[in-house]
Amino acid sequence: DAGVIQSPRHEVTEMGQEVTLRCKPISGHDYLFWYRQTMMRGLELLIYFNNNVPIDDSGMPEDRFSAKMPNASFSTLKIQPSEPRDSAVYFCASSPGGTGSGAQYFGPGTRLLVL
């Protein structure tokens, strides 16, 4: 299996621009998670989906952030407009459903720099 795939791996943009991060989860996994990692705040869960439906978006910082999962193999995290404080590494992770599993498998991350 190819694992969780994220693109782009690096993104540099200017304040006010729209940024779209992409994620392809592991095939067959029912759960998809978006995290943000910064030095100051560590790893933060932004939102997660179950069977393509958003379940908990309480970690999304503000209305500038939005996430979608149009099908089981693709999700996007969009920031519009971007701000310098959004600079971070954004991880996507997926997890199989059912009992007894629970482990989340992470992608390599997208390193975002907003100038």
Next chain:
Amino acid sequence: AQSVTQPDIHITVSEGASLELRCNYSYGATPYLFWYVQSPGQGLQLLLKYFSGDTLVQGIKGFEAEFKRSQSSFNLRKPSVHWSDAAEYFCAVGLYGGYNKLIFGAGTRLAVHP
């Protein structure tokens, strides 16, 4: 509230020495516990997990962890550290089984001296 504490921000060990990374959690129900490792510029890789049963769990890369309910701890150990183990290590507790929410500790950065 649920939380995970990793008391050591930085640890330095010599290659070949033993290692123990500490993790304490606060969670009212039976915990699902995980250790992840993150190498520089990489995503998080699952080392091992505990759901139930034997409290000593074996993982990849020669790591093991022991769940101690009385101490609310899930410490990670390795008998002999290799230079390639230098990385950041995260302990996490899973809510409702872990496949919906993980609460991560702040991480412990491990340096290995030759």
